[in-house]
Amino acid sequence: MYPSRFRYEAPRSIDEAVALLHQGAGEAKVLAGGQSLVPLLKLRFAAPELLVDINSLPGLDYHRVDADGTIRVGALCRHADLERSTILATRQPTMAAAARVIADPIVRNRGTLVGSLCHADPQGDWASVVTALGGYVTAQGSSGRRNIPIAQFVTGPFQNALAHDEVAVEAVIPAPKGTVAGGYLKLERRVGDFATAGAAVALEMSGAVVTRAGIALTGVGGSTIDAADAAHALVGGPLTADSIGRAADLAAQAAQPRTDHRGSADYKRHIVRTFVERILTRVAQPTERAA
Amino acid sequence: MTRALDEIKIGGLGSSRKRVEDNRFIRGRGNYxxxxxxxxxxxxxxxxxxxxxxxxxxxxxxxxxxxxxxxxxxxxxxxxxxxxxxxxxxxxxxxxxxxxxxxxxxxxxxxxxxxxxxxxxxxxxxxxxxxxxxxPVIVNPNQAMADGAPLIRDDKENQHDNVIYDWEVGDKEGTDRAFAQADLVSKLELHYPRSHPSPIExxxxxxxxxxxxxxxxxxxxxxxxxxxxxxxxxxxxxxxxxxxxxxxxxGGGFGNxxxxxxxxxxxxxxxxxxxxxxxxxxxxxxxxxxTGYARDMYLHGEMALRKDGKILAMRMHADSDHGAFFSDAQPSKFKIGLLHSTFACYDVPAAHLTARGVYTNKAPGGVAYRCSFRVTEAMFFQERMMQAAADDLGMDQAEFRRRNFVRDDDFPHRTPFGFLTDSGQYGKCLDVGLEAIGYSDFLKRKEEAKKQGRLLGIGISAMTEPLGAGNSREYDILGVKMFDAAELRVHLTGKAILRTGAKTQGQGHETTWAQIVAHELGLPAEDIVVEEGDTDTAPYGMGTYASRSTPVAGAAVAMVARKVRAKARKLAAHLLEVSEEDIDWELGRFYVRSSPEHGVTIQECAMAAYSNMPDGMEPGLENVAYYDPPNLTWPFGCYIATVEVDPQTGVWDVLNVVAVDDCGVRINPMIVEGQIMGGLTEAYAMSSMQFITFDAQGNCVGSNYMDYLLPTAWEAPGYELHEVVTPSPHHPIGAKGVGECATVGGPAAFVNAVIDAIKDTGVRNIDMPLLPDRVYEALTQRHDVSGAPPVKTDD
CATH class of the missing domain: 3.90.1170.50 (Aldehyde oxidase/xanthine dehydrogenase, a/b hammerhead)
Known part of the structure; x- marks a missing residue:
């Protein structure tokens, strides 16, 4: 478990980091929590020439909520911060549910939400959550800042839309227009295992009527799956056994799982259906808005 | 009036003294x-x-x-x-x-x-x-034995196929006769998946x-x-x-x-x-x-039964996948280890077992991962078979076991395959377990739950296993006989160093060996340092595995302490100015029988050995003892688990686990309990999540801790432990091995519980690990799920 030789830099500002990445010319990797990158280095699956450690960058370890309800998560905000967050506990049930089941406590102490989005593992939980919530990533590079909607940010398995000299500095969840509801469920063989299958559901409601819905799936395709048809089936009406069943069916149809040692394709599809149904059934109870 | 020491206070037998080695381990000062x-x-x-x-x-x-x-x-x-x-x-x-x-x-x-x-x-x-x-690649015994299979070991002269051995044991004709008399024949076929001992170091x-x-x-x-x-x-x-x-x-061995x-x-x-x-x-x-894997065995068998529930005979076959080299680390003269210890705790009048070992393109090793050589497979099959037979008979699974147990007054008992079990109270252990789990209440709850569409199940596993190889007649490694030695040197101030040829890897020898010496000599355990692992200083021994250290090295410790005590008695006679015949021993002290207030402590004897020995006596107080056990020890374990299966996902949760262990006299009850909890956790791991499998190209799935799963504190169920004590009749302090019992007996309890929960579907078997998708498949498709989990079959 000995990595290949690499150069290590720990810049003190985002500009410096961007300059280093620019010099690296595509042979550099950004190190944040390191919970995915360091194992890849040790297995020599990744052998970058330059490692740009952003852990010394000031002011990126935040997560906060703007006056309008927009939630912002900085690049150095750890999973553990989100797990203990009162902001998420009171305002964002889908994120709060996911934060409790990210990997294991040791990984949660170091790993970051933004890093997880950048890693773009099809079995990563946060990409599904941010997809369901319609969030975006803010990147900073040599040519300035830009916002990249999550659907365009994750471009494939372990691939993202960042240019080689860009650093993802923040993930943003837009302000909701109604009350929020939702949840995240995943099946794993053991704490810390990659998901056999997972489902994120995020709703905005006006009274009993669903005004916005997002459903995204973890671990059941070559990339995070946006089950847009399933979500669409919920919008414009109340949650009923009928609409819940229809959405669950459509979510299962959207899944593209493969049979592997975590389970058969049919089983994973069934789990997606079961989880979407369970989350929606739970939030349909008037006293429950989280699952 | 006795002045004997309080044995628990000096850290003797039965004292749950803290492990002395943990002082350095928890401070990060171990030396690996x-x-x-x-x-x-x-x-x-x-x-x-x-x-x-x-x-x-x-x-x-x-x-x-x-x-x-x-x-x-x-x-x-x-x-x-x-x-x-x-x-x-x-x-x-x-x-x-x-x-x-x-x-x-x-x-x-x-x-x-x-x-x-x-x-x-x-x-x-x-x-x-x-x-x-x-x-071309071979990844299982069927492929290995197929016509035209590529020859893996073309390096060996006279090796024309992939078969390593064909071996049999038991009474074929007698078994055939018994099957002809049977009212009912119950059958079972299963795979014990490949696993790995996976020590952290x-x-x-x-x-x-x-x-x-x-x-x-x-x-x-x-x-x-x-x-x-x-x-x-x-x-x-x-x-x-x-x-x-x-x-x-x-940092852990587990056979690896x-x-x-x-x-x-x-x-x-x-x-x-x-x-x-x-x-x-x-x-x-x-x-x-x-490195040394474990298990990877295909077993099938049938049981001849009388309709009143009496077992008449067992017939079994094993196909063992040994990987590319036959390097099982096992010392018996039997090709497939102690697999034929199966059904040792039941009265089975006739039995016959055949076994075939084959080469495949997989890692070699065949180590006894926390078990006596192949005993895990033996007892797993036994207890799965017992459940299947009870179901076929329509008989309560506890009652079926009780009816066939070897009775307490039937020891020593010759098992169907020729072992001699030494002692046990099997029925009592089962009763203690059933009482603790609330058996009859649970059966009622299970019926109630069924009405609400909930699936509860209870699984029992009971087994005795042969621990403590050897005796030297039947066990050797490359011709070197299986026994152990201990060397004890008591210094002049009554402090001592004990060395053995065993090697602790977490078992706590540094703590427990001192307790045996304390029991025999009355020296406080804290006054005895234990050293192992350096061949230049340690006496000869065959090492620590197969739960053999307490049965063999531990016995040598008791015996060497007794040799030292015998010399101390001579020194005491000298100090007390009486003849040896006139003195008696109580813990820590020799005294004059006719005048008990006149006595000398063991420490005073030690000082005399260096300062005041009688004329003609060799100075010093030390000795070495070699111990060749007369038999294996046969601890008994009864493990009962209750589970609830989620019918929508196949996920099963453990509700309760009760373990009743009879490992004879317990040297350090805390360490014994730790061993049992660790063993149960490994049993849970194998039954629920752990396996190493291979794709058609022979790529290993399970090559890291993301694929080969070790349960964490989050998954591990809680355990309720109980004990029954039947001292070993031949071990000097009545102890039996225990380190592996729960690993060996535990898996069948979990699997039996899940099968029990879903048995209305007609499903008889799901091969381990019982991953949720496999349970769900069995539940919804109403068929058995066999073999290793698939690897990317739809590519």
């Missing part, structure tokens, strides 16, 4: 092989085969030699010039050290690079080019050959240092007295650190060639894909 740094030390890394079966056309190491800091590159061809390309295994086969002709499993050792640091050594491995010519060695003294010192992750010294003397043809094995702190591995051998040769210390520390993937 990788902690040792020697002057001028070099580092070795192994290049492993990416293919499971391929001919090696050529190996080009020239680029590796060019890297600054690379000191030596070794390949099979170079090993062959020293007759070290192959080595003997513990099962009378041969194993490649570094591949010459072919690679035969993924992860096989192909070349080694020795360099100034491990990073450079790894760079060197990457710079080696191997030209492989792929060959991987294997490693530092070989340090000193040309000036000709001495070879090897720091080794060894469960059996003397055995390894003998093996290295024989393999490397080095003089045994010039080999010193030091096994320092060991019994065999001799290629890395050890190559690091030794490299040190001899370079005259510098060479350290090899295996990484986790190397450990999981190349």
């Amino acid at each position: 092989v990788d902690d040792i740094v020697l002057p001028g030390m070099l580092h070795m890394e192994i290049l492993r085969s990416p293919m499971a079966h391929a001919r090696i056309n050529s190996i080009d190491t020239s680029k590796a030699w060019e890297i600054p800091g690379v000191r030596l590159v070794l390949t099979g061809e170079m090993m062959a010039t020293r007759n070290l390309a192959w080595m003997p295994t513990l099962s009378y086969d041969t194993q490649a050290v570094l591949a010459t002709d072919k690679v035969r499993f993924q992860g096989q050792e192909v070349a080694c690079v020795i360099a100034d640091d491990p990073y450079i050594a790894k760079d060197g491995c990457e710079a080696i080019t191997v030209d492989y010519e792929p060959l 991987c294997c490693g060695s530092i070989a340090d050959f000193n040309r000036a003294t000709s001495k070879l010192t090897i720091y080794l992750t060894s469960q059996a240092p003397h055995l390894h010294r003998a093996a290295i003397a024989l393999v490397a043809e080095l003089p045994e007295h010039m080999i010193r094995i030091v096994s320092p702190d060991i 650190k019994v065999p001799v591995y290629p890395g050890y051998v190559v690091s030794i040769l490299a040190s001899i060639l370079l005259e510098r210390p060479v350290k090899w520390i295996e990484d986790k993937t190397g450990n999981l894909i190349s």
Whole structure:
């Protein structure tokens, strides 16, 4: 478990980091929590020439909520911060549910939400959550800042839309227009295992009527799956056994799982259906808005 | 009035004294092989085969030699010039050290690079080019035995197929006759998946050959240092007295650190060639894909039954997948270890077992992962069969077991395959377990739950297992008989050092051996230091595995203490000025029988041994004892689990686990309980999540901790432990082995519970691990789920 030789830099500002990445010319990797990158280095699956450690960058370890309800998560905000967050506990049930089941406590102490989005593992939980919530990533590079909607940010398995000299500095969840509801469920063989299958559901409601819905799936395709048809089936009406069943069916149809040692394709599809149904059934109870 | 010491207060038998070794472990001050740094030390890394079966056309190491800091590159061809390309295994086969002709499993050792640091050594491995010519791959016994199967061991003369052995035991005719009388024949077929002992510390060695003294010192992750010294003397043809094995702190063994591995051998040769210390520390993937696996056995059998529930006979067959080399680390004269200890706790009048071992393109090893050789498979099949038979009979599973248990007054009992069990109270253990779990209440709750669509299940597993090899008549390793020795030296102030040829790896010998001495001599346990693992100072012994240390080395400890006490008695007679016949012993003190207030303590005797011995007596107070056990010890365990299965997902949660263990006299109850909890957790792991499987190309799935799962505190169920004590009739302090009981007996309790929960579907078996998708498939498709979980079957 000995990595290949690499150069290590720990810049003190985002500009410096961007300059280093620019010099690296595509042979550099950004190190944040390191919970995915360091194992890849040790297995020599990744052998970058330059490692740009952003852990010394000031002011990126935040997560906060703007006056309008927009939630912002900085690049150095750890999973553990989100797990203990009162902001998420009171305002964002889908994120709060996911934060409790990210990997294991040791990984949660170091790993970051933004890093997880950048890693773009099809079995990563946060990409599904941010997809369901319609969030975006803010990147900073040599040519300035830009916002990249999550659907365009994750471009494939372990691939993202960042240019080689860009650093993802923040993930943003837009302000909701109604009350929020939702949840995240995943099946794993053991704490810390990659998901056999997972489902994120995020709703905005006006009274009993669903005004916005997002459903995204973890671990059941070559990339995070946006089950847009399933979500669409919920919008414009109340949650009923009928609409819940229809959405669950459509979510299962959207899944593209493969049979592997975590389970058969049919089983994973069934789990997606079961989880979407369970989350929606739970939030349909008037006293429950989280699952 | 007695002045005997309070045994619990001095840390004797039955005292749950804290483990003395934990002082250094919890402070991070342990001393493991990788902690040792020697002057001028070099580092070795192994290049492993990416293919499971391929001919090696050529190996080009020239680029590796060019890297600054690379000191030596070794390949099979170079090993062959020293007759070290192959080595003997513990099962009378041969194993490649570094591949010459072919690679035969993924992860096989192909070349080694020795360099100034491990990073450079790894760079060197990457710079080696191997030209492989792929060959057809065999990953299971069916493929191995198929007509026209490729021959894996074409290196061996007279090996014309992939069969290693065919072996049988029992009474075939008697069994056939009994089956002809049966009212009912119950059948079961299952696979015990391949697993891995997976100690947290991987294997490693530092070989340090000193040309000036000709001495070879090897720091080794060894469960059996003397055995390894003998093996290295024989393999490397080095003089045994010039080999010193030091096994320092060991981060878990579980059977994984019994065999001799290629890395050890190559690091030794490299040190001899370079005259510098060479350290090899295996990484986790190397450990999981190349070192001693466990299980991987296909079992089927049938049970002849009378309709009142009496077992008449058992017929069984095993196909054992041994990987590319037959290197099972087992010392019995039986080809398939102690598999035929199956059904030892039941009265089975006739039985017959056949077994076949085959080669496949998988890692070799066949170690006894926390069990006496193949006993885990034996007891798992037994208890799964008992459940299937009870269901076929329509009989309560507890009652069916009770009806067939060997009775308390029937010992010693000859088992159907010829073992002699020594003692036990099987029915009592079962009763204690049923009471603790609330058996009849649970059955009611189960029926109630069913009405609400909930699935509850209860599983029972009961077993006795043979622990503590040997006796020397039936057990040896490469001809070296199985016994153990202990050496006790009492210093003049009454403090002592005890050494044995066993080797603790977490079992707590440093604590428990001292307790046995305290029991025998009345010295406080804290006054006795225990040392193991250095072959230059430790007395001879066969090491620690198969729950053999307490039965064998522990017995030697008691016996050596008794020898020392016998001499102390002479010293006491001298000090008390009476004859030896006139004194008696109570814990810690000899006294004059007719005048009990006149006595001397054991410490006073020790002082006299150095300062005031009688004329003609040899000074000092020390001795050595070799112990050759008359029989194995036969602990009993009864494990009961209750579960709830989620019918929508197949996820099952453990509700309660009760363990009733009868391991005879408990030396340190806390350590025994820790052993049982650890064993139950491993049992839960194997039944729920753990396996190593291979795809059709022989790629290993389970090569790291993301794929090979160890349960965490989050998953591990809680346990309720109970005890019954039936002392071993032949062990000096009545103890039996216990380290492995729960690992052996536990898996069937969990599996039986899940099967019980879903048995209305007609499902009789789901092979381990019972991953949710497999349970869901059985539930919804109403069929058995067999074999290893699939690997990317829809690509």
